[in-house]
Amino acid sequence: MELFVQQVIAGISTGSIYACVALAIVMIYVAIGHLNFAQGEMAMFSTFIAWQLITWGVPYWVAFFLTIAISFVAGIVIERVIFKPLDNAPILSHVVMFIALLTIITSAAGFIWDFSIKTFPSPFGSAPLFGSSLISAHQAGMMVVTLILLLALFFFFRYTRVGLALRASADNPVSARLVGIRVSWMIALGWGLATAIGAVAGMMVAPVVFLEPNMMLGILTYGFAGAVLGGLSSPGGAVLGGFIVGVVENLAGTFIPVIGGELKLTIALCIIILVLVLKPGGLFGRATIQRV
């Protein structure tokens, strides 16, 4: 029983990583209706920027917010330069574009900062929380950051005009344009926000998994699993989904033999397929209804 509780708590703390990434995935999905396969690599690049700033002697929190700002702008630039011209292109062109973006970013990061593994500092320290070995201060801090992010997003979407406009242009671009919303800029804004959230996720994840150009592939897959489980259109659901995926992964790794460390990504695969087949909308997402 003690082992069980221990694993659940450990699962929740890894889950906060996935929750963070899932939040970024949902953000871009709400804004553009696509899943960005380059999301993980974009977050990785942002984290490298933060690492560089910190190495240059910038204090942690200054570097933190500076990185978020840079990522926000970079996200908007990427949308304007690369994806806006493809507005009406078929979905496959978008997927290929994401792939191109992914290889460019990975290669550039490897070129600039090389492929060696780097440590990334944690603002919360790595000491165990309250002297218990179950959860470290950084993991607790990461959960708090994720929840703050979620709350901020909730208020943004619920109580600000821009948030409302963003939702409107995602829901019904034509009507949104008719009431005077600049739909195209709303999409760019969505990209900016998603990139900024990805940057936060990257900076929170990096102290745990270490910094290197390929650090996000596995995590992105779990992030997808979390986002799908919670419902791709629901930020709150994505965070909860991320936590659940973390717990399931840990419990399955502990109690089901064979799986152990070897098959962890297969769990993500199973979760994604099970959810999509049994409840395609996820736990909190809206089921998509098509008019025929």
Next chain:
Amino acid sequence: MSVNLEEAAEHPAVAVDIETRPLGRDRTLKILFGILIFVVAIALPFVTKSFFVFQVTMVMIYAIAILGLNLLTGFNGQFSLGHAAFYAIGAYTAAILMDKAGISYVWTLPVAGIVCFVFGFLFGLPALRLEGIYLALATFALSVATPQILKLSPLEHWTGGVQGIVIMKPDAPFGLPLNQDQWLYFFTLIVTAIMFWMASNMLRSRTGRAMMAIRDNPIASRSMGVNNSLYKATTFGISATYTGIAGALGAIVVQFVAPDSFTVVLSIALLVGLVVGGVGWIPGAFFGGLFVLFVPNIAESISKGLSGAFYGLILMLLVFIMPTGVAGFLALIRHKVLRRGA
């Protein structure tokens, strides 16, 4: 024509009309092309270096795999970012059969095809419920998980774990005066020809029309009496069969299988090859195969450290310049030439 391409982006059915016949319906042109390709294909291994013969063999293998993906995506409208999994299953089936059971390489191909059909069909069943980006996501997860499954310790006795399996290169049969590379080239050429012939026949049959009807309008096809679920799952199986046979050929030609050759990178390469060649145009698979094999080398020759970045840039340029792949590009040129002639 540029108007047509824009229109094509919005209406997949129009795009298909433009893309599937970039050379038009001119028979003499087709026959001339056919004879030219046949002569070049036969002469090639005798006039070029061994390594180049190997490369062309790999192009054909990738072309078969991309054709498999094209049947699924181009003709049935289902996405897949997971075809590396089926390629891996085919490769491992061939390698295990040759290594453990001592079966001749020729007979591993049909077995790999059947095994992959079963896996593909089974994966196609949950895929029935998924569309567009969701299917891309599920298949993406499949190909991320594949290397881990192959490394699994209970299977290690069969799969050789991380080390993989090394297999022997076959000699030319019947005392033909060919070296191993040349023989494998001709063997692959024969298999490729059969596979492409079968695919184009199937697409012209009742089955093929049903597949395309589902792609263009699932509701209409159902009301015409097509069993959508059965056809979609079967197409997934057939697509996996093609990719699996390509995988088996790949294992025989490369003489080696290991989990890390079948990562998500391979799935992505196949999808990229499909888009580059032209979605829904069968010969496009060869252009896709060329792209998959040669463009990473070109990118590397531009800059070693930034090869990935140049690969990505080439990809982006292609999407902008030839949004409908080589097929659309050829169609465009043909239209220009015809207009000038008229």
